[in-house]
Amino acid sequence: MLYFYSFSPQGLLLGQAQVLQDACLVASILDPDVRKYVVDWYIELQLRDYRNTFRGTEVGSLENTPLRYSWLSRTMKAREEEIALIFPSSWNVLERWCEQFCDDTRYEIHFEYIYICL
Secondary structure, three states: OHHHHOEOOOOOEOOOHHHHHHHHHHHHHHOHHHHHHHHHHHHHHHHHHHHHHHOOOHHHOHHHHHHHHHHHHHHHHHHHHHHHHHOOHHHOHHHHHHHHHHHHHHHHHHHHHHHHHO
16 A cells, blocks of 8 residues: 555655545545554554553653653654645544554553552
């Protein structure tokens, strides 16, 4: 798929935003499952660095929770314009990204709390 070759492993845009935007418009018409697949893939790509940085590390400890949200804010600001250029606003990519980030963070903090209590 075009998307896989348009971003670096770090989630940086390598391809042309207009081509990806056109592909998204086609996907919107064809099948809602394609839209979900593309958005999920993009979010997973963007969260890869977050998970590598915070999962099971000292940086990811409960005391460092504000660092997690600083990461999200910094990364989303860096990608916000790109997302607006590529994805239709009705796809709610930023909202879905925040939701997945919160799910990951809740899981990690909950897991750490249980580990500390044992």
